[in-house]
Amino acid sequence: MAQLSDDCFAFGGPMMSVDEAVGLITARVSAIADLETVGLVDADGRVLAGDIAAPLPLPPFTNSAVDGYAVRNADLPDSAEQALPLDGRIQAGGLARTAIKPGHTARIFTGAPMPPEAETVFMQEDVRLNEAGEIVLPPGLKPGANVRPAGEDIPQGHVALRAGQRLQPQHVALAAAFGLVRLDVVRRIRVAVFSTGDELASPGGPRAASQLFDSNRFMLMAMLRRLGCEVSDLGILRDERSSLADGLKQVAGGHDLILTTGGVSTGEEDHVKAAVESIGSLVLWRMAIKPGRPVAMGIIDGTPLIGLPGNPVASFVTFVHVVRPTVLALAGGLPEPLLPIPVRAAFTYKKKAGRREYVRTSLRRAEDGTLEAVKFPREGAGLLSSLVETDGLVELAEGITNVEPGQSVGFLSYANLL
Numbered sequence: 001m002a003q004l005s006d007d008c009f010a011f012g013g014p015m016m017s018v019d020e021a022v023g024l025i026t027a028r029v030s031a032i033a034d035l036e037t038v039g040l041v042d043a044d045g046r047v048l049a050g051d052i053a054a055p056l057p058l059p060p061f062t063n064s065a066v067d068g069y070a071v072r073n074a075d076l077p078d079s080a081e082q083a084l085p086l087d088g089r090i091q092a093g094g095l096a097r098t099a100i101k102p103g104h105t106a107r108i109f110t111g112a113p114m115p116p117e118a119e120t121v122f123m124q125e126d127v128r129l130n131e132a133g134e135i136v137l138p139p140g141l142k143p144g145a146n147v148r149p150a151g152e153d154i155p156q157g158h159v160a161l162r163a164g165q166r167l168q169p170q171h172v173a174l175a176a177a178f179g180l181v182r183l184d185v186v187r188r189i190r191v192a193v194f195s196t197g198d199e200l201a202s203p204g205g206p207r208a209a210s211q212l213f214d215s216n217r218f219m220l221m222a223m224l225r226r227l228g229c230e231v232s233d234l235g236i237l238r239d240e241r242s243s244l245a246d247g248l249k250q251v252a253g254g255h256d257l258i259l260t261t262g263g264v265s266t267g268e269e270d271h272v273k274a275a276v277e278s279i280g281s282l283v284l285w286r287m288a289i290k291p292g293r294p295v296a297m298g299i300i301d302g303t304p305l306i307g308l309p310g311n312p313v314a315s316f317v318t319f320v321h322v323v324r325p326t327v328l329a330l331a332g333g334l335p336e337p338l339l340p341i342p343v344r345a346a347f348t349y350k351k352k353a354g355r356r357e358y359v360r361t362s363l364r365r366a367e368d369g370t371l372e373a374v375k376f377p378r379e380g381a382g383l384l385s386s387l388v389e390t391d392g393l394v395e396l397a398e399g400i401t402n403v404e405p406g407q408s409v410g411f412l413s414y415a416n417l418l
Helices: 018-028 169-177 216-226 241-252 272-279 312-330
Strands: 035-039 068-071 082-084 086-090 105-108 120-123 135-137 159-161 182-186 190-196 230-237 257-261 281-286 294-300 303-308 341-345 356-365 371-375 392-396 408-413
Touching: 018 281, 018 294, 018 303, 018 312, 068 135, 159 169, 190 216, 190 241, 216 230, 216 257, 216 312, 230 241, 241 257, 241 272, 241 294, 241 303, 257 312, 272 281, 272 294, 272 303, 294 312, 303 312, 356 408, 371 408
Parallel strands: 086 105, 190 230, 190 257, 257 303, 341 371
Antiparallel strands: 035 182, 068 105, 068 120, 082 135, 281 294, 294 303, 341 408, 356 371, 356 392, 392 408
8 A cells, every 4th residue: 555745644734635535545445355145134234246137027027006907908998988897807926818808807906917918907996886797997097007017127137236235125125026045245344443542441341530431442343333344342452652563463464454443643642653654554644524633544464454533423423434435445345425415504603614524413393394403512522422412413514614504504314324
């Protein structure tokens, strides 16, 4: 992985934009080549290894879209009602081998195959039965109405699922509709996760009066698992450069990515950056993003490392915008851009130009029906409550310097960030 000039890492030097940083990272990450085959029930969240062309049309046969009565187009009433005698009954899952007789109609149910010669279906609620037991059809129905032709959804041979797609339940459903039972996917990305800091204690263990229980590590592991990763929990590494370097060196060979939280700022006890430089190369250090400016990315024995900030909100935000695209790139996944939805701001906010900022907000429905974003009342990047008690992030681009109530802003729901 190519290293940038040292000027990029100097304290007080220029910071890289979010888009530049993500482009730099994803361009330098090589997708893993290892594949495996999984059953449909295990395919959700996995990255598809190859294109899948439809082995049969969907639907595979022409069928009725409603419960009703099938007729030939030649027998459609034009300007007045027309009574037709009933000729047959076709249920879903049944066969329709016999052609419908001219001047007759057949009872048919949703999903049942259309009988030969029949081309249109009247909905059962639009017809009536006369004294002679005939079906009275109203005029004006268009030819071909209420019929699903074979291949209407997907024609045979069409590439319906593409290599690199991160499979979701609807993709699994489509594969099942093709009759497939197993899919070739990229093996899970192996990620080693650890926290740094003498101020941290692991939940369940003893905690000194001056320590905090480590929350970031568990948040990041949960987020990685939602991305389909195989996660190794390395616990907490202490703030000492050589031990950090040794720990990083040991895990590099057996993992596709190393993820750390804490120790990437410029304090005298922040040693991750120096440890990476002592055993590998540094590609990225600071990003023009708030919360989350100190973000490190390096390479150790061919394995990328991403160091996230220690504050939980900063760690969450930078995971979404740096780790998520890196994991997708490692898996050979197609890009999944985050697309903010427009909502109306119900807050005032000022920011510096030249950096992207993310404001924690809750959504509410205003009296006129418009969705409004309400800002969390406090600012701190260490406030876990600000993630728990809000619905998502308002994204403020680099060129924005202030927000006023009533202004349209872009909202990213937490539910769509992973």
